Amino acid sequence: MGKITKQPKRSRRTMLFSPANNPKMLTMAHLYGSDCVIFDLEDAIKYSEKDAARDLFAEALKTIDYGETEIFARINPLYTEFGEKDVRVLVPAGLRNMRLAMTDTPEQIKELDILLTEVEKEHGIKVGSCKIQASLETPTAIKNAYEIAKASDRVVTMSFGAEDFTRTLGAERTKEGKEIFVARSMVVMAAAMAGIDAIDTVWAHLADIEGFKEEVKSSINMGFSGKSCIHPSQIKIIHNIFTPTEEEIAKSLVIVKAAEEADIENGGVIQVNGKMIDIPVISKAQKVVRLAKASGVIK
Amino acid sequence: MEIIKNKVNRELPKYIEGYGEVKPYKGPFSVQPQGKKYAVNKGFYKPGTQKLVNNLKEAIENCNLKDGMTISFHHHLRNGDYVLNMVLDEINKLGIKNINLVASSLTKAHEPIIKHIKSGVITGINTSGLRGTIAKEISKNNILGKPVIFRTHGGRARAIEAGEIKIDIAFVAAPTCDNLGNMNGYEGKSAFGSMGYPMVDVKFADKVVAITDNLVPFPLKNISISMTDIDYIVEVEEIGNPEQIATGATRITKNPQELLIAEKASEVLIASGVIKNGFSFQAGSGGSSLAVCRFLKEYMKKNEIKGSFASGGATGYLVEFLEEGYFEALFDTQSFDTSVIESLGKNSNHIEMSASMYANPHNKACIAHQLDIMILSATEIDIDFNINSLTGSTGMIMGAQGGAPDTAAGSKLTVVVAPSMRKRIPIVTDKVTTVVTPGETVDVLVTERGICVNPRRKDIQEILNSSGIKTKKIKELKEEIEQLTGKPESTQYLDEIVGIVEYRDGTVIDIIKQVKE
Numbered sequence: 040m041g042k043i044t045k046q047p048k049r050s051r052r053t054m055l056f057s058p059a060n061n062p063k064m065l066t067m068a069h070l071y072g073s074d075c076v077i078f079d080l081e082d083a084i085k086y087s088e089k090d091a092a093r094d095l096f097a098e099a100l101k102t103i104d105y106g107e108t109e110i111f112a113r114i115n116p117l118y119t120e121f122g123e124k125d126v127r128v129l130v131p132a133g134l135r136n137m138r139l140a141m142t143d144t145p146e147q148i149k150e151l152d153i154l155l156t157e158v159e160k161e162h163g164i165k166v167g168s169c170k171i172q173a174s175l176e177t178p179t180a181i182k183n184a185y186e187i188a189k190a191s192d193r194v195v196t197m198s199f200g201a202e203d204f205t206r207t208l209g210a211e212r213t214k215e216g217k218e219i220f221v222a223r224s225m226v227v228m229a230a231a232m233a234g235i236d237a238i239d240t241v242w243a244h245l246a247d248i249e250g251f252k253e254e255v256k257s258s259i260n261m262g263f264s265g266k267s268c269i270h271p272s273q274i275k276i277i278h279n280i281f282t283p284t285e286e287e288i289a290k291s292l293v294i295v296k297a298a299e300e301a302d303i304e305n306g307g308v309i310q311v312n313g314k315m316i317d318i319p320v321i322s323k324a325q326k327v328v329r330l331a332k333a334s335g336v337i338k
Numbered sequence: 339m340e341i342i343k344n345k346v347n348r349e350l351p352k353y354i355e356g357y358g359e360v361k362p363y364k365g366p367f368s369v370q371p372q373g374k375k376y377a378v379n380k381g382f383y384k385p386g387t388q389k390l391v392n393n394l395k396e397a398i399e400n401c402n403l404k405d406g407m408t409i410s411f412h413h414h415l416r417n418g419d420y421v422l423n424m425v426l427d428e429i430n431k432l433g434i435k436n437i438n439l440v441a442s443s444l445t446k447a448h449e450p451i452i453k454h455i456k457s458g459v460i461t462g463i464n465t466s467g468l469r470g471t472i473a474k475e476i477s478k479n480n481i482l483g484k485p486v487i488f489r490t491h492g493g494r495a496r497a498i499e500a501g502e503i504k505i506d507i508a509f510v511a512a513p514t515c516d517n518l519g520n521m522n523g524y525e526g527k528s529a530f531g532s533m534g535y536p537m538v539d540v541k542f543a544d545k546v547v548a549i550t551d552n553l554v555p556f557p558l559k560n561i562s563i564s565m566t567d568i569d570y571i572v573e574v575e576e577i578g579n580p581e582q583i584a585t586g587a588t589r590i591t592k593n594p595q596e597l598l599i600a601e602k603a604s605e606v607l608i609a610s611g612v613i614k615n616g617f618s619f620q621a622g623s624g625g626s627s628l629a630v631c632r633f634l635k636e637y638m639k640k641n642e643i644k645g646s647f648a649s650g651g652a653t654g655y656l657v658e659f660l661e662e663g664y665f666e667a668l669f670d671t672q673s674f675d676t677s678v679i680e681s682l683g684k685n686s687n688h689i690e691m692s693a694s695m696y697a698n699p700h701n702k703a704c705i706a707h708q709l710d711i712m713i714l715s716a717t718e719i720d721i722d723f724n725i726n727s728l729t730g731s732t733g734m735i736m737g738a739q740g741g742a743p744d745t746a747a748g749s750k751l752t753v754v755v756a757p758s759m760r761k762r763i764p765i766v767t768d769k770v771t772t773v774v775t776p777g778e779t780v781d782v783l784v785t786e787r788g789i790c791v792n793p794r795r796k797d798i799q800e801i802l803n804s805s806g807i808k809t810k811k812i813k814e815l816k817e818e819i820e821q822l823t824g825k826p827e828s829t830q831y832l833d834e835i836v837g838i839v840e841y842r843d844g845t846v847i848d849i850i851k852q853v854k855e
Contacts, residue, residue: 066822067595067786070786071594071598103822270594271594271597271598272594272597
């Protein structure tokens with residue numbers, strides 16, 4: 040119960056991908072207004088440039104003030120020769136959020152957890168400061184979704200990657216997305232059970248804006264907290280769709296205020312406008328208020 | 339050498355060899371014009387006189403061109419211009435030297451003039467801008483041996499009308515011309531649109547030669563420049579390369595950084611309350627400037643706002659605005675895109691205007707002074723909001739004044755849109771390399787890293803504060819950018835002055851010195 044009614048966490052409506060080896064993007068990506076930026080050290084970087092990209096990104100972390108934007112790195116898997124080095128260089132440079140690509144099992148999270156604890160201790164960083172986003176991109180990962188989400192307290196979000204998922208499934212990815220519906224649902228459910236954010240897959244058809252809007256609407260309806268994006272032009276569209284209506288906001292503000300006054304976390308029961316309000320309704324109202332604040336509609 | 343300081347704190351010699359006495363810039367409207375405008379000699383035309391001559395040589399000889407005279411050109415044919423080069427080649431063949439060249443601007447197409455400068459055919463240059471190899475030869479090697487005089491579009495019209503530039507012969511490229519000299523710029527295979535610049539030249543030049551590749555019988559029905567001012571007509575195969583004259587359809591940039599800047603600029607304009615029925619607007623043709631139009635259009639559509647007029651440097655996007663009814667009229671002094679050229683001949687609300695009507699400050703009115711909003715770009719802007727659009731931070735000439743100082747002075751709200759850095763060079767500096775547009779006429783800077791309001795505009799600052807739009811002090815923005823770029827080393831110059839930057843009223847706002855290798 041406590042977890043549901045905690046203070047609103049930060050919003051993760053948008054996670055913008057950006058290559059970590061592009062100096063211009065390292066200084067620019069956070070200016071486009073996404074809630075999070077994921078600097079990619081994995082697929083976007085050639086093997087021959089992995090070390091240079093990591094060093095460049097480490098310097099950027101030390102130098103650039105990213106303000107309120109939550110910065111992630113998509114690190115290389117630990118079974119490659121680059122993954123551990125990514126952690127050992129980037130955490131001391133200031134990285135606190137890492138997306139673990141192709142997370143198939145809870146053991147992979149635990150392995151990263153152990154490494155992070157070691158690096159944190161080594162550099163005098165409070166243990167547990169570094170957080171993980173598990174990236175689920177295969178049928179195996181989807182099957183293990185809840186176990187992955189619960190593998191460590193460091194796991195704060197879980198994302199779904201449709202391209203690798205359909206590839207490993209042997210399916211064609213379509214705009215309609217019937218082939219990924221079940222997997223998306225399973226990610227959302229596992230994340231909800233674990234009390235973490237679920238982030239939906241990217242939309243690659245940049246020119247098809249109407250199709251994109253439909254997919255973002257379906258992301259919200261399914262329960263995703265945000266969407267990965269591959270181009271700055273997608274950010275505002277996502278934010279607009281994530282912005283609740285004035286009516287929803289007004290209603291939710293009343294519920295949240297009543298819940299706070301009734302000390303609901305400690306088991307109170309409240310009544311708003313003659314209706315009994317339970318925990319799921321309060322939780323939804325908190326989400327609406329959080330999204331309204333993130334979109335700047337209310338302060 | 340006696341040194342004086344002008345109002346933007348630039349040190350200037352009181353007298354410059356090859357230019358004369360320097361009148362220092364004292365403020366945007368400090369010069370009160372006196373006396374009469376210049377007037378040309380009366381003309382004379384007996385019935386039956388033939389204006390059409392056999393070739394350019396004959397026209398030049400008939401005009402009695404001599405060593406030391408001043409000739410003028412316009413740059414509407416842009417990178418596709420054949421006319422300026424063909425005239426100068428002919429003058430060279432005739433052995434005439436010491437020519438003072440007055441061009442509305444010089445482009446890459448005009449690079450052959452370098453040989454004429456080196457051989458002494460051209461010994462004076464007046465222009466709004468210089469680019470490419472010509473600019474490099476002037477900046478680095480001072481091949482002219484005296485300063486180029488840079489004027490704004492309005493300033494050039496003013497100087498011609500005031501008689502400060504006395505044009506002996508104006509050469510006019512005419513995409514369509516009849517056999518008495520009536521012409522327009524929007525018909526014919528080399529159509530370029532508005533004839534805004536030569537409209538001024540032909541009224542104040544002693545002789546005028548029209549050069550056309552589309553000679554038609556009298557009477558031409560659509561007349562931009564009339565036969566009353568034309569002495570001779572020369573028919574040539576081609577006046578320009580159509581592929582290089584105008585761009586095709588205007589497309590709004592897809593560059594996310596330019597779009598981000600444009601979106602922020604639009605938020606400033608909307609918050610300022612200037613986007614309302616009857617407002618007027620001008621934007622440059624740069625990526626962010628043009629993209630502002632996209633965001634404005636969305637806002638105007640949603641709020642059913644109709645503007646009074648747009649002006650420019652007309653782009654296809656402004657023509658779309660006009661055709662879709664977002665503005666009552668479009669004033670056009672040069673047409674950038676093919677769709678603008680096509681519109682000029684068929685839409686009576688698309689109005690061709692002379693550079694003088696556009697921006698001459700010493701007229702009884704000009705369009706630039708009716709603007710509510712002006713969107714400008716810049717190569718540099720300093721902490722006093724002075725803008726440079728003429729030289730790079732390396733000191734090299736690489737741009738133009740254009741109409742920026744004219745519109746900034748005239749407009750109620752002047753917004754500069756610029757990236758905070760180009761490559762690794764910061765755009766915001768302590769002192770711009772060259773002051774082109776004075777900071778006291780600039781109101782807001784919008785970059786992708788923040789918005790800065792000129793402290794002079796407390797009213798705008800208050801409006802933005804109350805609208806929740808975050809702003810920064812320009813010094814803070816400069817420091818933030820320098821955190822990323824470092825502070826560039828300053829350029830070293832020689833003592834030779836290679837350029838004089840006149841403000842629109844004829845005072846000197848800055849000088850450009852030769853770059854040390």
